[in-house]
Amino acid sequence: MxxxxxxxxxxxxxxxxxxxxxxxxxxxxxxxxxxxxxxxxxxxxxxxxxxxxxxxxxxxxxxxxxxxxxxxxxxxxxxxxxxxxxxxxxxxxxxxxxxxxxxxxxxxxxxxxxxxxxxxxxxxxxxxxxxxxxxxxxxxxxxxxxxxxxxxxxxxxxxxxSEGPVPVVSPLVRRLARQNDIDLRRLAGSGPDGLILRADVDRAIRTAEETATATAHAARTQAKTQAQAPAAAVAGAPNGVSAAPAAERIPLRGVRGAVADKLSRSRTEIPDATCWVDADATELMTVRAAMNAATGPSAGPKVSVLALLARICTAALARFPELNSTVDTEAREIVRLPGVHLGFAAQTERGLVVPVVRDAHTRNAESIGAEIARLTELARTGKLSPAQLTGGTFTLNNYGVFGVDGSTPIINHPEAAMLGVGRIMPKPWVHQGELAVRQVVQLSLTFDHRVCDGGTAGGFLRYVADCVEQPAVLLRTL
The missing domain is CATH 2.40.50.100 (RNA polymerase II/Efflux pump adaptor protein, barrel-sandwich hybrid domain)
Incomplete structure (x- = not known):
């Protein structure tokens, strides 16, 4: 058995x-x-x-x-x-x-x-x-x-x-229960040692039929009541206007529930502030095009704008380590973290997720780009592991892919800052003393005011903007 x-x-x-x-x-x-x-x-x-x-x-x-x-x-x-x-x-x-x-x-x-x-x-x-x-x-x-x-x-x-084997001997009893959707585990047998007999199954069938009849009657009554309710609502409403339909309720669970909890906690616990700046990204786009146009044995895979911005972030965090930290509220201490685990926001069918590029401070733009591409594909197919979604120390949010210029990001708790990047688009810009059409992007930094003041946050954001406008600045840290 x-x-x-x-x-x-x-x-x-x-x-x-x-x-x-x-x-x-x-x-x-x-x-x-x-x-x-x-x-x-x-x-x-x-x-x-x-x-x-x-x-x-x-x-x-x-x-x-x-x-x-x-x-x-x-x-x-x-x-x-x-x-x-x-x-x-x-x-x-x-x-x-x-x-x-x-x-x-x-x-x-x-x-x-x-x-x-x-x-x-x-x-x-x-x-x-x-x-x-x-x-x-x-x-x-x-x-x-x-x-x-x-x-x-x-x-x-x-x-x-009940747990364990079901005490039934007769195959006829099993077949009768199966044909009538009776769960033998729910029955208390009246035979010796609790053996389930045919009489027990027949009794359960009768009970199920009575319950089904009562349920059907209640459903018909409810349907009749609901059918009469709109007419009564129209009659009671001014000028015969029908009542508003019932609101739809969507459970906050899974990924969406986790995001809701984290964002609520961030807003509750972190005294955040935001600063932003417009930057001329024309030179950055030119450098990227040149990198991707390279041919020959030394040419690598294509480098995305997000990968370049991520590399700029790691260089900026090396200069301003206050923003690569977290706050231990119980000990009342700021904990500066030794390495950069860079999270990036990715929108999927299941909602917003933030995969993490481990040890981003040790990677170049090409390596960061390859890891971003790998994690993005896992996110789209729903195959990211919990470890790949936790442990970030700083987050980069490229909301420009949605066609918006600016935002005030909510910090990904328990991190201390998030850099938001708007869309890069042609705008009138004063370049070398003359009005010209340039590729302009808005950068916004939301930071935890407990870990630093506006001077540090402004210095970080200005360095990022300088690297965007003059990518040669980044060469000093490569």
Whole structure:
């Protein structure tokens, strides 16, 4: 007899306490291997695939797609330890149940590296056969073990579901329950030692029918009431104007909820201030075009404007380290950080995320650009790990890609500053004493006034602007 093991949502690290089910990767009845990913979940940090430490047959899943579960809540149950069988038919030839062992791993991304087994679904007609039943042939065949439950979709909060094997002997009882969508785990058997009898299933079917009838009646009553409400609202409104429609409510969870919490905390805890300056980016754009036009063995990949601005930021932070710091409020200390881990804002379908380029102060523009491109692609596909979204010390926000000129960024808590970059566009500009059309960009710096005063923030921003206007200034630090 197979042993049914329960797999719970593991600790996903980074202090995360909950996750939302995005997509199930297995169905009830599938055979899974040890450490095979079984569900894709979204945390406040990233989208991750969760591997199951058990190998066997999936007997139940807990939670619909879109359901938010706390760490430690049941995800699914797996029947393991069943004897392997063979069959005379071509459909199930050479297949069997998985090993009863488990990897013991509970953290996402860790596994034994066992090869994934071919997934197959157990035929429903085989679920109801006794183990001793065999087809009419000269050689006896051992059938697959009886699984414990049909497809059951319940929320984690339901505590009525029992654990362990379901005490049912008759295949007829199992078939009757499955045909009527009755979860045997919810029934208390009236037979010896809690054995579930046909009378118990019949009673559950009658109860379900009565509940369905009452629900349908309540739904019809509600629909009738809602149909009458607009007419009453129009009659009671002045000049027959209909009442306003109900407001839409969108849960703040996942990435959007995490962003909301971080921005609220930043506004609450950080006394921020913003300064800005317009800069002539014509020379920077000319230098970039020359870099990307280079050919031959020494020519590297194309360099983006964002990569050049990121390199300018690391040079500026080396001159003004106050802005590469954080505030320890409990100790009342400013903590200046030894290295620059540069975050950059990236807009995705799941919302705003801030991937982090590690050790940006040790990289040149080409290396920073390559890492930005790699992390951006991971962000767009939802494959960034929590570690790639945390630990930043300074953030660069290029909101110019949205076609806006300026902004007052909110600091990415617990950092001390953020540089915002508007769109680069042709504008009238006084150049060498004459009016000319130049490529102009607005730069804005929002900083934590606890770590520095306006003089330091202004000096940082002015140095960035000087490097944008005269890229040769940056050569001194290369």
């Amino acid at each position: 197979a042993k049914v093991l329960e797999f719970k949502l593991p600790d996903l690290g980074e202090g995360l306490t909950e996750a939302e089910i995005v997509r199930w990767l297995v169905e009830v009845g599938d055979v899974v291997a040890i450490d095979q990913p079984v569900v894709e979940v979204e945390t406040a940090k990233a989208m991750v695939e969760v591997p199951c430490p058990y190998g066997g047959v999936v007997t139940a899943r807990f939670g619909e797609e879109g359901t938010e579960l706390p760490v430690g809540a049941p995800l699914l149950t797996v029947a393991v330890g069943a004897p392997e069988g063979s069959s005379g038919s071509g459909e199930d030839s050479g297949s069997g149940t998985e090993s009863s062992g488990g990897s013991g791993n509970v953290l996402v991304g860790y596994g034994t590296g066992a090869p994934a087994a071919r997934r197959r679904r157990i035929r429903p007609d085989r679920l109801d056969r006794p183990v001793t039943e065999a087809p009419v042939s000269a050689a006896p065949v051992v059938e697959a073990p009886v699984l414990e439950a049909p497809v059951v979709k319940v929320l984690v909060a339901d505590a009525a579901v």
